[in-house]
Amino acid sequence: xxxxxxxxxxxxxxxxxxxxxxxxxxxxxxxxxxxxxxxxxxxxxxxxxxxxxxxxxxxxxxxxxxxxxxxxxxxxxxxxxxxxxxxxxxxxxxxxxxxxxxxxxxxxxxxxxxxxxxxxxxxxxxxxxxxxxxxxxxxxxxxxxxxxxxxxxxxxxxxxxxxxx
Numbered sequence: 001x002x003x004x005x006x007x008x009x010x011x012x013x014x015x016x017x018x019x020x021x022x023x024x025x026x027x028x029x030x031x032x033x034x035x036x037x038x039x040x041x042x043x044x045x046x047x048x049x050x051x052x053x054x055x056x057x058x059x060x061x062x063x064x065x066x067x068x069x070x071x072x073x074x075x076x077x078x079x080x081x082x083x084x085x086x087x088x089x090x091x092x093x094x095x096x097x098x099x100x101x102x103x104x105x106x107x108x109x110x111x112x113x114x115x116x117x118x119x120x121x122x123x124x125x126x127x128x129x130x131x132x133x134x135x136x137x138x139x140x141x142x143x144x145x146x147x148x149x150x151x152x153x154x155x156x157x158x159x160x161x162x163x164x165x
Contacts, residue, residue: 009137011108017098019135019142020112027164028091032074035164040136040145043067047165049158052150062154062161077163089163090119095131107134107145116165125159128152 011019019038026035039045047062048054056064065073093116102109109132116127134146149165151158 009106009108010103011100011110011135011137011142013098013100015142016100016108016110016133016135019144020095020098020110020131020133023144024093024095024114028093030077030088032078032164036070036074038144039067039070040138040143041067043070043144044146044148045070046147047149047151047154047161049154051155062151062158063149063165091163092117104134107136109134118163127161127165129154 023035023038025031026038043066045063045065046056047064048056049060049062054061093114095112095114098110098112100108100110111130111132113130114128118125118127129149129151131150132146132148133144136143136145151165
């Protein structure tokens with residue numbers, strides 16, 4: 001997926017909102033192929049552990065995936081054999097406070113708050129945090145180049161997270 005001309009790359013708030021809501025719905029509904037198709041080839045998907053400003057190369061993260069690892073994660077989820085997601089969690093998230101906070105090269109940087117309710121046989125878990133997105137306009141539409149999810153309780157021991165947050 002190649003980028004289009006630089007002058008056409010900035011996204012407005014409505015485009016960002018539509019993308020963020022769609023990405024959340026695809027994840028909640030376990031539409032793994034649709035969710036994976038949203039990513040650029042140079043993508044990074046990051047959920048830090050222990051605080052928002054850790055160095056993911058030197059410290060453990062809940063998730064720190066490049067594009068290849070995102071593909072592998074999706075393949076594992078689709079097998080139906082991932083114990084922690086068999087059967088898949090029932091999930092719904094509410095996304096709010098979506099803001100465009102800047103532009104970095106060809107990427108529009110946006111942030112949003114979220115609350116995610118995950119229900120499984122073991123009970124209901126509430127996840128909350130702030131997400132940073134780097135969105136890129138390509139010839140194939142808007143794509144996700146970077147997603148960082150900082151959980152409110154990222155410094156605590158976390159329950160198993162074997163789904164797309």
